[in-house]
Structure formats: structure tokens, C-alpha cells
Amino acid sequence: xxxxxxxxxxxxxxxxxxxxxxxxxxxxxxxxxxxxxxxxxxxxxxxxxxxxxxxxxxxxxxxxxxxxxxxxxxxxxxxxxxxxxxxxxxxxxxxx
Amino acid sequence: xxxxxxxxxxxxxxxxxxxxxxxxxxxxxxxxxxxxxxxxxxxxxxxxxxxxxxxxxxxxxxxxxxxxxxxxxxxxxxxxxxxxxxxxxxxxxxxx
Amino acid sequence: xxxxxxxxxxxxxxxxxxxxxxxxxxxxxxxxxxxxxxxxxxxxxxxxxxxxxxxxxxxxxxxxxxxxxxxxxxxxxxxxxxxxxxxxxxxxxxxxxxxxxxxxxxxxxxxxxxxxxxxxxxxxxxxxxxxxxxxxxxxxxxxxxxxxxxxxxxxxxxxxxxxxxxxxxxxxxxxxxxxxxxxxxxxxxxxxxxxxxxxxxxxxxxxxxxxxxxxxxxxxxxxxxxxxxxxxxxxxxxxxxxxxxxxxxxxxxxxxxxxxxxxxxxxxxxxxxxxxxxxxxxxxxxxxxxxxxxxxxxxxxxxxxxxxx
Numbered sequence: 001x002x003x004x005x006x007x008x009x010x011x012x013x014x015x016x017x018x019x020x021x022x023x024x025x026x027x028x029x030x031x032x033x034x035x036x037x038x039x040x041x042x043x044x045x046x047x048x049x050x051x052x053x054x055x056x057x058x059x060x061x062x063x064x065x066x067x068x069x070x071x072x073x074x075x076x077x078x079x080x081x082x083x084x085x086x087x088x089x090x091x092x093x094x095x096x
Numbered sequence: 097x098x099x100x101x102x103x104x105x106x107x108x109x110x111x112x113x114x115x116x117x118x119x120x121x122x123x124x125x126x127x128x129x130x131x132x133x134x135x136x137x138x139x140x141x142x143x144x145x146x147x148x149x150x151x152x153x154x155x156x157x158x159x160x161x162x163x164x165x166x167x168x169x170x171x172x173x174x175x176x177x178x179x180x181x182x183x184x185x186x187x188x189x190x191x192x
Numbered sequence: 193x194x195x196x197x198x199x200x201x202x203x204x205x206x207x208x209x210x211x212x213x214x215x216x217x218x219x220x221x222x223x224x225x226x227x228x229x230x231x232x233x234x235x236x237x238x239x240x241x242x243x244x245x246x247x248x249x250x251x252x253x254x255x256x257x258x259x260x261x262x263x264x265x266x267x268x269x270x271x272x273x274x275x276x277x278x279x280x281x282x283x284x285x286x287x288x289x290x291x292x293x294x295x296x297x298x299x300x301x302x303x304x305x306x307x308x309x310x311x312x313x314x315x316x317x318x319x320x321x322x323x324x325x326x327x328x329x330x331x332x333x334x335x336x337x338x339x340x341x342x343x344x345x346x347x348x349x350x351x352x353x354x355x356x357x358x359x360x361x362x363x364x365x366x367x368x369x370x371x372x373x374x375x376x377x378x379x380x381x382x383x384x385x386x387x388x389x390x391x392x393x394x395x396x397x398x399x400x401x402x403x404x405x406x407x408x409x410x411x412x413x414x415x416x417x418x419x420x421x422x423x424x425x426x427x428x429x430x431x432x433x434x435x436x437x438x439x440x441x442x443x444x445x446x447x448x449x450x451x452x453x454x455x456x457x458x459x460x461x462x463x464x465x466x467x468x469x470x471x472x473x474x475x476x477x478x479x480x481x482x483x484x485x486x487x488x489x490x491x492x493x494x495x496x497x498x499x500x501x
Contacts, residue, residue, distance in 0.1 A: 005300070006299070006300065007194075007197050007198045007201040007202075008197065008201055008234065008237075008238060009296065009299040009300060010201065010296055011201035011202075011204050011205050011234075012295065012299060013292045013293070013295040013296035013299060014205040014208075014292055014296075015204065015205065015208055016291055016292060016295050017288040017289055017291045017292025017293075017295070018205070018208050018209055018212060018288060018292075019208070019212075020284070020287060020288045020291050021212070021284050021285055021287070021288030022212035022213070024276070024280065024283075024284035024287070024288075025276055025280070025281055025284050025285075026212065027274045027275075027276065028217065028269070030217060030220075030221075030259070030262065030263065030266075030269075031212070031217070031220065033259075034211060034212060034220060034221070034224050034259075035212055037224070037255070038208045038211070038212060038224075038227070041208075041227075041231055041251075042295075044243075045231075045234065046295065046299055048235070048238050048240055048243065049238070049299060050299070050302060051240075051310065052238060052239060053302075053304045054304070054308055054310055054311060054314075055304070056311060056314050057314060057325075058238075058239045058240065058310075059308050059309075059310030059311070059314075060310050060313050060314065060325035060326045060328065060329045061308070061309045061310040061313060061329055061333075061334065062310070063240055063242060063243065063325075063326045063329070064326050064329040064330045064334065064337070064338075065337070066240075066243055067242055067243055067246055067326065067330070067403075067405050067406075068330070068337065068338060068341040068405065070243065070246045070247060070250055070251060070405075071246070071250065071341070071345065071405050071408075071409070071482065071486075072341055072344050072345065072348075074250050074251070074254055074255050074258075074486070074489075075344070075345050075348035075349070075485070075486070075489055076348055077255060077258065077259075078258055078348060078352060078486075078489035078490070078492075079348040079349075079351040079352050079355075079489075081258055081259070081262040082351070082352040082355040082357055082492055083351075083355055084262060084266070085262055085265055085266065085355070085357040085359070085492075086355040086356070086357045088265075088266045088267075089357055166382075166385065169378065169381060169382070170378075170382070172374070172378075173374055173375065173378040176372065176374050177372070177375070180372060
């Protein structure tokens with residue numbers, strides 16, 4: 001652990017900010033899903049940065065949470081992608 | 097074993113650098129694939145060899161050899177499929 | 193090593209920045225895949241090998257295939273050039289920056305607590321019959337969480353089924369993978385290796401980094417590879433065996449918790465003599481369910497059938 005600044009903590013903060021910005025500014029649904037994922041990864045990174053500070057070794061509880069979180073995030077994204085495809089198909093149907 | 101190991105690592109990195117420059121500078125899909133698969137496979141091989149020397153353990157060396165073989169196999173198939181896709185696209189474009 | 197960490201953190205942020213602000217959708221997705229790979233590297237640097245394993249299989253592998261597949265199923269759109277209003281952009285940029293600064297300050301000023309749940313978990317590791325703290329937390333100390341997360345995974349799959357837009361039907365026009373001699377050979381080499389690695393990772397979870405989530409992800413990747421090569425196809429019909437495998441993890445986990453109540457007097461408390469076999473059985477059933485759920489989330493279909501060899 002270095003004194004003062006923790007680069008991964010800074011990266012986590014930047015990812016959260018970027019994800020938030022992208023989520024609001026982007027119009028394309030796929031881009032919004034990417035933004036949510038970046039935001040999520042920022043949160044995961046923050047949790048692991050906190051876990052590293054436990055004196056007796058990395059705290060396993062945040063590790064377990066992030067591990068399940070990664071799997072849940074991919075399943076939620078898959079669901080989101082299915083909704084995006086459905087929207088695209090319905091819009092196609094309207095055009096014809 | 098430290099000196100030859102480090103020398104191998106540095107040479108491996110040089111090959112990676114060459115491959116990346118090729119990927120960025122070459123004009124079309126085929127020459128880019130050529131650059132990245134050839135240079136990176138050799139680079140990875142040198143890295144694995146270097147790490148095996150540094151670890152000075154036969155078990156780790158065997159595992160690294162396996163990693164290298166699998167990576168070469170994956171690179172070969174990936175390269176083949178990308179090149180094939182690109183070729184088929186071009187033929188289709190010519191026919192139309 | 194501080195240089196490596198600083199570089200990794202910097203590249204992560206730059207990749208996320210480029211990924212979110214490029215108008216070219218394809219490049220955004222590719223950058224996101226690279227971002228996932230770099231996250232795996234960051235996890236390895238942050239003493240989290242479990243997360244590195246899961247991220248490499250899921251964040252960089254499965255998620256990338258899903259995103260690219262959807263991108264192609266939508267007719268390869270090149271992104272949306274509509275811009276939100278100027279005011280909204282300014283507010284979003286300001287909000288994002290304030291959020292980032294606040295999170296940064298909070299992360300640096302957070303006091304280190306000796307009373308963290310993890311300290312307790314590390315202290316009582318012997319009671320979990322495993323020396324791998326993450327596995328102990330997942331399957332023993334906080335098994336309720338894991339059980340409910342399996343439920344969430346299943347809910348996402350149900351949602352995907354309800355949307356009724358299977359990915360595999362819309363991806364039929366790919367002839368690059370057809371008629372090549374190399375692909376069947378590659379499948380014969382890689383699929384058994386991936387299955388072996390997946391099964392090993394699940395077992396390894398009892399004593400070293402690995403476990404149901406990482407192993408399940410590798411098994412799912414093998415399934416997705418078969419689906420990409422056309423060997424596995426989505427099927428519209430329901431199949432009872434497949435559904436049973438989907439709920440296998442939840443069922444075994446809950447049953448193990450319920451059946452052992454008479455012995456220990458509490459839900460999901462395992463007697464010390466049975467803890468290792470119970471954990472192993474639960475891990476393998478969870479991994480099978482996770483793998484099949486992830487493959488079906490990719491195909492988006494109700495069932496699976498064998499494709500032409």
C-alpha cells in the first residue's frame with residue numbers, strides 16, 4: 001500500500017464518473033449498456049480497493065460479492081441486449 | 097538463470113512491439129493479420145521461455161509450454177477465420 | 193511495480209473514455225473487450241486472482257461475443273449520431289465530474305476497519321473446511337447471497353426468453369465458419385481442453401483460486417464456442433432435462449440447506465464432517481447451472497439441439 005494516492009482508487013472514481021456521463025449523453029441503447037457496464041466495473045474496482053485495506057490480507061467478502069457481481073452483470077447485460085434486439089425488430093416492423 | 101531470462105523477456109517484448117506497429121501501420125486485413133499472428137506468437141513464446149527460466153521449475157515450464165501451444169492454436173484458427181471472412185466478403189462485393 | 197499499476201489504471205480510464213465517446217459502435221465494442229482484458233490484469237494486480245479468472249472468461253470473452261452478436265443481429269448499425277441538448281451534456285459532464293471527485297475523496301478517506309466481515313471470515317476459516325477464503329464466503333459464511341444470486345441469474349434468463357429474440361436465428365448468414373477444414377479440428381482440440389479446465393477450476397475452488405463461478409464461465413465459453421461454430425443450435429422447443437439442469441444449482445443448494453436442518457438446527461448450516469463433500473456437490477451443481485444459463489443467455493433460445501457436424 002503506498003502512501004497518499006491509490007491509482008486504482010482514482011481509476012475507480014474516474015470510471016464511475018465516465019459511466020455516469022456516458023449513460024446520460026449516449027443515445028444508442030448499445031452504448032448505454034456499455035456505459036452501465038463501465039460504471040459497474042468502477043464500482044467493482046472501488047470494492048476491491050477497499051478490500052485490500054484489511055490488515056490481515058484481502059477481505060474475502062467484497063471479493064465474493066464482486067465475483068457474483070461479474071456474473072450477474074453479464075446476465076443483466078444479456079437481458080438488456082435481448083431487449084435492444086426486440087426494440088430494433090419492433091421498429092423494423094413499424095417501418096414496413 | 098536471471099540474465100538469459102530477462103534477455104528473453106526483453107526480446108519477446110520487442111517482437112510484440114513490432115507486431116503492434118505492423119497492426120497499426122499495415123494497409124489491409126491480410127498483412128495486418130500476418131504481422132500480428134507471426135510476431136505475437138514468437139513474442140509470446142519468448143516471454144514463456146523467459147518466465148520459465150526465471151522460475152527455474154520444470155512444472156511451470158511445462159504449463160507455460162502448454163499455454164504457448166494453445167495460444168498458437170487459437171491464433172491460427174482466429175487468423176484463418178478472419179482472413180476467410182474478409183476474402184468471402186470481397187468476392188461477394190465483386191459479384192454484385 | 194507502481195509504474196505498472198499507474199499504467200494499467202491510466203489505460204483503463206482512457207479505454208473507457210474512448211469506448212463511451214466514439215461514434216463508431218463496432219470500435220466501441222472492441223475497445224470494451226480490451227477494457228475487460230485489462231480489468232482482468234488489474235484484478236490480478238489487486239490480489240484478486242478469482243476475479244481475474246472470472247473477468248477473463250466473462251468480461252472479455254462472453255460479453256464481447258454477446259455484444260458483437262447483437263451488433264450484427266441489428267444489421268451492423270454504426271451508432272447514433274443524434275446528440276443530446278447542449279444543456280444536458282453540460283449537466284452530465286458536471287455531474288460525472290462531481291461524482292468522480294466525491295468517490296475519489298471517499299475512497300481515500302475511508303477509515304480502515306478491523307471489524308470488517310472479512311476479518312471475521314478469515315479468523316474462522318477453519319470452520320469452513322477450506323483454506324480458500326472466497327469460496328468459504330460464497331458457499332458457507334454468506335451462502336444466502338449466493339443462493340439468491342443464482343435466482344437473479346435465472347430471472348435474467350426468463351426475461352431474455354420473454355423478449356423472444358433469439359440471437360442464433362438472426363446469425364445464420366455467416367459462411368466464413370462453414371466449409372473450412374480447420375474449424376472441426378480446432379473444436380476437437382479446444383472444447384475438451386476447455387471442459388477439462390472448467391471442471392478443474394470448479395474443484396480447485398476448494399483450496400485455491402477458482403470455484404463454481406469461474407469454472408462455470410469457462411464451461412459456458414466452451415458452449416458458446418460450439419454455438420458459434422454451428423455445432424450447438426438454439427431450439428424453440430422446451431426440453432425438460434435442460435430445464436432441470438438450469439435449476440439444478442438452486443435445487444441442490446436449497447436441498448442441502450434444508451435436509452441438514454435436523455443435524456445443525458439452522459438453514460444452510462453444515463455439520464463439520466459433511467462440509468467438504470456437501471461443498472463439492474453444491475459447487476459442481478452451481479457450475480452446471482451457471483454454464484447452461486450463460487449459454488442460453490447467449491443463444492437467447494428456450495432449448496439447445498445439436499447442429500450439423
